[in-house]
Amino acid sequence: MSRELGTVDHGRLLEAFRIEARLLGEVAHAASPDAPVPTTPGWTLDDLLRHVAGTHRYVLSWLRRGRRPEQWQRAPRPGQSVAGFYESSHEELAAELAAHDPATRAATWWPADPTHGFWRRRALHETLVHRVDAEHAAGADGPQIPADLSTDGVDEALTLYFGHRLTTMGLSGTRYGTVGFHAGDHSWTARAGPGETEAWRCAAPEADTAEAVVTGSPATMYLWLWGRTPVTATHTEGDHELSAQIWALLRLATR
Structure with missing residues (x-):
């Protein structure tokens, strides 16, 4: 199986x-x-x-x-x-x-x-x-970067590095909040706060309910999450500080 x-x-x-x-x-x-x-x-x-x-x-x-x-x-x-x-x-x-x-x-x-x-x-x-x-x-x-690999890379960065590795490192955010991500036809939600980091795949409408929503092509989002593009390379609506917190936490998780 x-x-x-x-x-x-x-x-x-x-x-x-x-x-x-x-x-x-x-x-x-x-x-x-x-x-x-x-x-x-x-x-x-x-x-x-x-x-x-x-x-x-x-x-x-x-x-x-x-x-x-x-x-x-x-x-x-x-x-x-x-x-x-x-x-x-x-x-x-x-x-x-x-x-x-x-x-x-x-x-x-x-x-x-x-x-x-x-x-x-x-x-x-x-x-x-x-x-x-x-x-x-x-x-x-x-x-x-092929689109299918970019999408999978976004998923890995969020679910493995943000959702798991930060926890094993004892690191979390300073502000509670959720951030939605749209990359092509796929969406995710990440939640951060003191003592909490998790991320999951979701439908686009669920991601849109987050306090910040980050949108970009699969390749741009992939490289953004890995810190290979400027923090401004994607488009953010809503609470920019929350999306910046996700980006900063991933810099620690993926170093």
Whole structure:
């Protein structure tokens, strides 16, 4: 029985992860490794590639050990290039993910989804967001993100990072209130306040009853939630302070 909690099926997630991983590598190969990454201040493109490769190794360790790893490969081995470290990491992770039915149980950091499918989704969005970062570093204009992946990324940012990770970090808002989100044909509501952060999918009319309503294309909303566009990139009606609170809390959750 499938446990898909996202908006995209697991086969598509794995295919998209492979594509995004390849694209990121191609962008990095074509640009200077010392190029600064505007969307992650203080990093060069080389730093970005190391980070993504290390994250892929981190996920591999979770899957192979069946628990949160304390140690994993974070840098190239002696004699290995950064590009080689990156290529081997994403290729091994893709093979590991493909080897398991996404509905089978796996150790994860989200109790709502203790399956291999969780890692297909997480690996994809980690890689996709950083592919966008790499394209900014390479000077590309307007990175393209498929609408279905953007929508799923909005869902993950709200339900996993805002709705779950902030709680595990002991962080919450200073003001009570709800914010509705519209991205294409999909809508969500997020609620924040002292000791409370949660988010859920909903029908558009329910989202419209929130004290603030944020609207944008799926791609713009995705990048907005991940802090890759200015806070003003989306359109907000109602209480702007409440929408800014959501954005600020996500900066803590996704750092």
